[in-house]
Amino acid sequence: MDFLNFLDFGVTDLIDILLVAILLFYLYRLVRGTVAINIFIGIVIIWAFWKGTELLDMQMTSSMVGGFMQVGLIALIIVFQQEIRKFLLVLGSTNFANKRRLVKHFRFLRQEGVSTDLDVEGLLAACETMGKTGTGALVVVERDTSLDFIRSSGDPMQIEVNQPIVESIFFKNSPLHDGAAIIKGNTIVATRVILPVSRERSIPQRYGLRHRAAIGITERTDALALVVSEETGLISYIKNGEFVLYKDMEELERMLRKDLST
Numbered sequence: 722m723d724f725l726n727f728l729d730f731g732v733t734d735l736i737d738i739l740l741v742a743i744l745l746f747y748l749y750r751l752v753r754g755t756v757a758i759n760i761f762i763g764i765v766i767i768w769a770f771w772k773g774t775e776l777l778d779m780q781m782t783s784s785m786v787g788g789f790m791q792v793g794l795i796a797l798i799i800v801f802q803q804e805i806r807k808f809l810l811v812l813g814s815t816n817f818a819n820k821r822r823l824v825k826h827f828r829f830l831r832q833e834g835v836s837t838d839l840d841v842e843g844l845l846a847a848c849e850t851m852g853k854t855g856t857g858a859l860v861v862v863e864r865d866t867s868l869d870f871i872r873s874s875g876d877p878m879q880i881e882v883n884q885p886i887v888e889s890i891f892f893k894n895s896p897l898h899d900g901a902a903i904i905k906g907n908t909i910v911a912t913r914v915i916l917p918v919s920r921e922r923s924i925p926q927r928y929g930l931r932h933r934a935a936i937g938i939t940e941r942t943d944a945l946a947l948v949v950s951e952e953t954g955l956i957s958y959i960k961n962g963e964f965v966l967y968k969d970m971e972e973l974e975r976m977l978r979k980d981l982s983t
Contacts, residue, residue, distance in 0.1 A: 745765070768790065839904065843883045852956055855951055858947070859900070862981070875915065879908060899913055916934035958976065958977070
């Protein structure tokens with residue numbers, strides 16, 4: 722019977738399945754934690770149903786669902802515009818070729834103890850101190866997507882991350898306090914960086930340019946951003962172009978460490 726032809730399984734079929742699985746994994750990582758995750762799951766369910774009807778030779782149902790999938794392709798490109806941009810940036814990232822990053826992508830090859838070197842505790846302690854003193858700050862932490870395309874807008878640095886250094890950079894009388902600081906690993910690689918500002922109109926008016934810039938860079942890349950409000954002293958954690966809520970600094974530290982290790 723024709724629908725049992727899938728039992729003729731070869732090496733090429735195995736490679737095909739692995740490639741599709743890897744592709745779906747990266748797509749899931751990009752939309753995880755966002756509203757788009759529900760759309761992504763819905764698409765996977767419809768696609769699986771479509772292939773199931775084809776396998777069972779249900780021609781009428783298969784043609785209807787197949788037509789919906791083809792017509793809906795343009796709509797999906799519009800809905801996932803930001804995610805597609807971010808996915809292409811990840812594929813073209815120079816960091817992806819880095820051996821250490823590559824090992825991190827494949828968890829089963831990762832050695833114990835290989836994780837981010839970022840001094841998370843020192844960074845958050847600096848943010849907490851700046852919040853108490855009403856010092857505004859914007860810190861962007863690079864992950865898989867290279868941020869070389871925006872570093873050139875600021876001043877190149879090579880400074881190890883620690884609490885006193887971060888506080889001194891954003892001190893009000895410091896010439897480096899304007900713009901964003903970019904962190905790669907445990908090194909501040911640039912300061913006074915100009916970030917792309919989000920044009921999203923749903924952002925509340927109470928948030929200023931720092932927050933809009935943080936949303937803008939995390940919309941376009943997989944970077945993480947910490948913003949200290951000069952007016953309220955509150956610390957905002959932004960990922961995938963959205964504010965991530967937390968109840969205290971301990972929870973924020975756990976979330977940041979988790980996001981840096983995945």
